[in-house]
Amino acid sequence: MYLSKFQLTTLKETPSDAEISSHQLMLRAGMIKKLASGLYSWLPLGLRVMRKVENIVREEMDNSGCLEVLMPAVQPGELWKESGRWEQYGPELLRMKDRHDREFCFGPTHEEIITDLARTELSSYKQLPVTYYQIQTKFRDEVRPRFGVMRSREFIMKDAYSFHTSQHSLQQTYDIMYQAYSNIFTRLGLKFRAVMADSGAIGGNSSHEFHVLADSGEDAIAFSDESDYAANVEKAETRPATDKRPAASAQKTVVDTPDQHSIEEVSQFLDVPATRCLKTLFVAGSKKDTVVALVLRGDHELNEIKASHLADVAEPLCFASDEQIQQVTHCSAGSLGPVGLTIPVIADYAAIQVADFVCGANEDGKHFTGVNWERDCDLPTTADLRNIVEGDASPDGKGTLSIVRGIEVGHIFQLGTKYSEAMKATVLDENGKAVTMTMGCYGIGITRIVASAIEQNHDDNGIIWPTSLAPFDVAIAPINMQKSEDVSNTAIKLHDELTAAGLDVLLYDEKARLGGMLADLDLIGIPHRIVIGDRGLKEGKVEYKKRDAEESQEMAVDEVISFLTT
């Protein structure tokens, strides 16, 4: 491809409304252009990358035995009413009416449509299992679209749906999809992790999220250094400690702590590490007008989802009001502690492991030091109340946990019969009896992958594409091509021969100074770059540099060709 026949519109300045690197770089490189909030046009350069992602996904899905279909983006409301989601789905569902006043929506997902397809197309167990997939535009009317195509309203997704007559068969396909997803992200050249989702709720391996690792990711994920365990931080469980609590060595003492409320303040004021301070939070109980005390180690954070699942605690979680706290303790939040409380007390597993701890004295401006469970107050019931932190033991008992940030780009889960039952999707089994099909569902955010690949691979100069995603494989930057026949001939020769060898080559044949060319090529992230100049050609050499290499190297023209094509 000659640049003069392509379209490259790069920006030197960063558009002001782009916050994260991938968004800024996609705009600067001229990959996308915003049309309205959450809506983007894909320009030629960006589309090339997206097609690469699509093709890899498509190949791996095909290799896994899935069948590609294409369903309408606009869907009749009728089907959504049948599944019950017309009412359930909030304003995120873009609803509309046609000229006959019939209701439709722009599909945010396709369970209803595929289930309708399956119930009319499939009639025998002999046709199962089957997995359909499509690569298609979705629309979700996000409350707050942001970060460019990372969280846009219209986006492209690969969604797949499988149909089975047994849980066993579903599990088999699920495992195949898990492997296919791993293959896809490996081929894309991305650092990723499969992470357990909904662990506990449905149990077992019923749901996994696939995350691309990047510091700017919206999710925090915990993984073990010695096993495959990996989970979303908000879902990762902590376990009761197996060690014995250290023996008490200090006396319980009341100390004045005027105006010291937060753990940070108290810990600094008394010069006691936060790990030896306990924080006590009052929340609404599950019975009306009751209050429950939750006790956590000072350096830990309450996990509101875990807490709200406890039988004694109201769901959703609701913190006690100042009046309620006053009623129970005659003091205000900031001086609360578990000593002498008459309301139910639930402590986190880690909190009861602390000896000689600091806690509020339930009296304004006073704290206890040297408090010990059992000796100074009853041992409370214990539960998993907190967010897991770096260094915690892995819940599977193997290794310790590290925490990294990730961008969710894939999700596989077992749907069961939620849709097939509501929509009466059945086939006849061996005995000629109608059975409701069991379903699985597998999504990959195509457009989000493009953005997350950039989040994971860029530097100050621009994007560094993994080779499998790059819009072009090789870029040729000829110095003064318009004036030097040597340079021009070599550039064209390189372009033609590399292209003939099956590489996507971009020849910078427009008039520009070298600095301009290099800045452009670094920005758009082409993996291999060849600079050609008269000076080097006198020695028969051109200059080759890999995008992420520190230094360039001199090579003979033929050498470069064989280097890049073998």
Next chain:
RNA sequence: CGGGAUAUAGCGCAGUCUGGUAGCGCACUACACUGGGGGUGUAGUGGUCGCAGGUUCAAAUCCUGCUAUCCCGACCA
């Protein structure tokens, strides 16, 4: 939906307080010079100042209403 901000050329911004015929940088066009990281010069193109009303001899500027966009929060696959 709550809080905050912005809207002037394709992009980044000044001008608004104090009303008087639209500015700067980048990009773009033409020509010349220019071999190592967005170079220089000369000459150009491009804007009914988000929209609608009002005040005024006169509105980008003051007033009213609306719309769009962004940020923080809540919500959410």
